[in-house]
Amino acid sequence: MSIESKIMKDIRSWSLGVLEEPSEFLNGFPPCPYAKAAWKQKKVSIEVFHIPADVDGGLIECPEIFDNGIKSIIEDDKDVHIIAIPNWQALVSSEDMDRACMEANKVLAPSDIYLMSFHPDDQPESDHFEFLYKTYEEVPDLDHYGMIFIQRLSLLMAASEDLLKRGYYDNWKVKDYNSLIEPRYLSWHISERAAANEKEAPRD
Numbered sequence: 001m002s003i004e005s006k007i008m009k010d011i012r013s014w015s016l017g018v019l020e021e022p023s024e025f026l027n028g029f030p031p032c033p034y035a036k037a038a039w040k041q042k043k044v045s046i047e048v049f050h051i052p053a054d055v056d057g058g059l060i061e062c063p064e065i066f067d068n069g070i071k072s073i074i075e076d077d078k079d080v081h082i083i084a085i086p087n088w089q090a091l092v093s094s095e096d097m098d099r100a101c102m103e104a105n106k107v108l109a110p111s112d113i114y115l116m117s118f119h120p121d122d123q124p125e126s127d128h129f130e131f132l133y134k135t136y137e138e139v140p141d142l143d144h145y146g147m148i149f150i151q152r153l154s155l156l157m158a159a160s161e162d163l164l165k166r167g168y169y170d171n172w173k174v175k176d177y178n179s180l181i182e183p184r185y186l187s188w189h190i191s192e193r194a195a196a197n198e199k200e201a202p203r204d
Contacts, residue, residue: 004048007084007145011046015039027167034079034159043079045072050087066104069150070113081150088146094119097146102183109187110194114153119146157188 019032038044049065069081101115160181169177
């Protein structure tokens with residue numbers, strides 16, 4: 001089995017065994033309440049991307065990594081595009097990967113695009129959403145590659161607000177909730193400002 005096929009199968013297994021399983025911590029919600037429907041409706045796309053050997057600065061020096069995912073969301077109407085990166089050592093660090101996504105989000109927000117990252121060095125003892133790791137050992141190969149999730153910002157915001165009202169975040173630590181939600185709101189404000197500026201711009 002090719003590395004690409006193995007990774008795609010692995011991600012699907014992770015979704016089934018972790019993301020789609022109801023969690024007591026989340027008041028009976030699965031970690032990703034919309035994952036099951038997205039797979040069923042064929043709204044998920046997966047891409048395996050090998051960072052070129054001559055890239056020294058990690059993702060921040062490799063912006064083309066996002067191109068196919070953005071096309072998948074905007075043109076192909078996918079709900080989520082997952083970029084899997086087998087040569088994750090080239091990412092440098094979890095912080096580097098997160099920083100690259102946050103910098104990209106500042107540019108992509110006006111296009112209604114939002115990125116989230118997962119690095120193999122992320123560990124549950126760092127309490128970075130520890131509940132996601134409770135059944136992680138069931139998919140042992142998943143820690144061998146990094147992932148970037150590309151979604152529509154507007155859909156992500158709507159989902160977050162709906163889940164907040166329904167009690168999804170009730171048991172979260174404040175710092176964990178803020179670390180997840182605040183970057184989304186920052187991107188949302190950038191998106192709103194861009195839309196307002198476009199509306200106010202003089203037309204020929």
